Amino acid sequence: MKLNLRSVDLNLLPVFDAIMEAGQLSLAATRLGMSQPAISAALQRLRHTLDDELFIRTRQGMEPTPRARELHQQLAPQLTLLRDTLDPKGRFDPATSERRFTLISVDYFEVVVLPPLLARIQKQAPGVMLEVVTASDQMNEQLKKGHADMAIDAFVHDDDRLQRQVMLEEKLVVVARKAHPVFKGRCSKKQFLEAQHVVLPDRNRRLPLDQILNAPGWQRRTGARVTQFSSMLATAAGSDMIATVPERLARHYARPMGLQIMTFPVDVPPVPIYVVWPPALERDPAHRWLRQQLAHTLKAL
Structure with missing residues (x-):
């Protein structure tokens, strides 16, 4: 049975957030301009409402329970x-924001895009x-439910609500270790199909490459299936398997891993990288600012 929101005092949520951030009741009280007894009473009401201890008092401060950590991640x-939306100034100030x-x-994003984005x-x-x-x-459901602000991915389902x-x-591009017995800087179709490939799991979606690999005479031999691009590159660097990966990622790892980068044996349309977000955040000043920073970062890659 779902919790009835009418039974929850939403004024308790900022108290919960302050205790999580401060780690101490006294410091949380100071930040909110409340007395410590008032903070303690609010915490007791929260514990009763959510049927969880939420915080355990230790010598280091208030230690959140797993339930509290989960709640805070979502809330x-x-x-x-909500604070930004109700701000009477109606603006987002990056210099002071703690969003x-x-x-x-x-x-791919964590290696290629995240470092320059964070620097910016x-x-x-x-x-x-x-x-x-x-x-x-x-991914789409996570965005629509407000569990995430945006997604950056090549695999995107059509959804009018996003x-x-x-x-x-x-x-x-195709990568192989530099000392590979077959590949010497070039990759023919015959070599590509005869080699063993390390691939990612099938996410039930299709890229331009998949259209080629599903065509007659283009069935590749899968030697290993891993969970990440970086694992594909490490496997190719340490074996005679080859991998088909994004060029920017390949160039990032080629020198330290001892990989050679080869042109795909036939023309493959470029892969579009999408940014996806819920319409509810379309006009949010902070979200708009982040999209701008991401766009500037990607443009410079």
Whole structure:
């Protein structure tokens, strides 16, 4: 049975957020301009409402329970958004904001895009935090339910309830270890099909490459299936298997891993990299600012 929101005093949520952030009741009380007895009483009401201890008193302060951590992960971005929305100034100030953004993506984003994006953000908004969670087939539902602010991925389902924009196109290349007995800087169709490949799991979606690989005479031999792009590259570097990966990612790892980068044996259309977000955040000043920072970062890659 779902919790009836009418039975929850929403004024308790900022108290919960303050205790999580401060780690001490006295400090949380100071931040909220409340007395410590009032904070303690609010915590007791929260414990009763949610049927969880929420915080355990220790020598180091108030230690959150697993339930409290889970709640805070979901509630903190929504409380920040609510504060920004109700701000009478009606604006977002990056220099003072402590907004937390949750982004859904794969390790391609974490390796290629996240470092320069964070470098750009830290100069303008030192208090802003980014959290990246792994992309899955539940991505659209996560966005629509408010569990994430945006997703960056090549795999996008059509959904009228979400906004999306192509912000980058990525070329696919073939990589193999430099001392590979067959590949010497070039990759023919025959060599490609005879080699063993390390691949990613099938996410029930299709890229331009999949259209080629599903055509007659293009069935590749799968030697290993791994969970991340970085694992594909490591496997190719340590074996005679080859991998087809985004060019920017290949160039990032080629020298340290001892990989050679080869053009795909036939022309493959570039892969569009999408940014997807819920319409509810379309006009949110903070979200708009983050999309702008992401666009500038991708343009410079």
